[in-house]
Amino acid sequence: MVWDVLNVIGTIAFAISGAIIAIEVKYDIIGTYALGLITAFAGGAVRNLLIGIPITVLWQQTELFIIAIITIAIVFLFPEKVVHRLKELNLFDAIGLSSFAVQGAMYAHSVDLPIIAIMFSAAITGAGGGIIRDVLAQQKPLVFQKEVYLLWAMLAGFIIGMGWATESYQFYTLFVLILILRVMSYQFGWCLPTRTSKSLQGN
Template sequence: MFIQTIDILGTIAFSISGVLVAMNKKMDAFGVFIIAFVTAVGGGTLRDLLIGATPVFWMTDMTFIIVISAAALFAVIFRNYIKHLRRSLFLFDTIGIGLYTVIGIEKGMAVDLHPIFCIILGTMSACFGGVIRDILCNEIPVIFRKEVYATACILGGLTYFLMLEFLEDRNYLFIIAGLVVIAVRLLAVIFKLTLPSLYKSEAELK
């Protein structure tokens, strides 16, 4: 119940971020909906395909399609007011990636993958919806350039496996790892941390 609520908040935040990017690209109603949908479920879909968990998760549960449709409709109607919700959306989004990371990790463990690949699956679940959104909108994915999104997921995943030996209760593990993802992302945004870019800036070249 608690997890499901978080899942829905994350799905809402992801869908709305999709709507905003799609409207910027002057897409029609259908395009906007597809981008919202792909942003919300794209990462988990890729995860399910790679481990062979088909039909993929959103096809066997009506929750996702309903929540995404409602969120997309809301975002389209109130598009001029959404900027006032920026802070809430950022929070939902951050909580969402925390949750998605841990869900991805546990899906990997269920098919006996090595911890490294579980962490990769978790990170993918959380981040690749945004990657597919950016590709469909003909942009270089934003997380490849200046987000700590993925770093937060990876650190949360490492925490999960480091604590796996000490903690019997999977529920605590789930919550702690999720909180690490959320904390790292919040700190990174507050202190404006980014990963180093690997090219010389124009200033350096002079």
């Protein structure tokens, strides 16, 4: 039940996030659908490939595809001001990251993968779609900037990998915790350490 709920939440959130970015960069309706669907499903697809799950599993999620298609259509009809405001809030990206990070970790844990693989599964499921979305939108991937993003997904994987979350209410609590941490890091500008080459600065 938790798996299904998080799957639906993540799919809707990332479909909205991808559609918003597509509209912001002035993609047409086909481009908007492409970016929305890729954001919603690419992370899980990459995870499946890397942990040995057949890629055909992706195409067995008919209900989720329908949900994503309807969601993207609704976003495409939003007024421009609403789309811009939703992008500024960055809330749906945070919801997608949180739900898919927990879901990805649960998936890896259920097939008895080691903790490193569980953390990786959480990270790639939560952030993989967003990385591909940003690349296709010709933007610098948010994940690889100094802003705290991928760390929260890995934290979810660590907690689940350690066996500290096993009950339904614990998974939901973890989802909310990761969501709050991501929103706070965005709102307060929390950053990870970075280095800048002086030689590159001079060019």
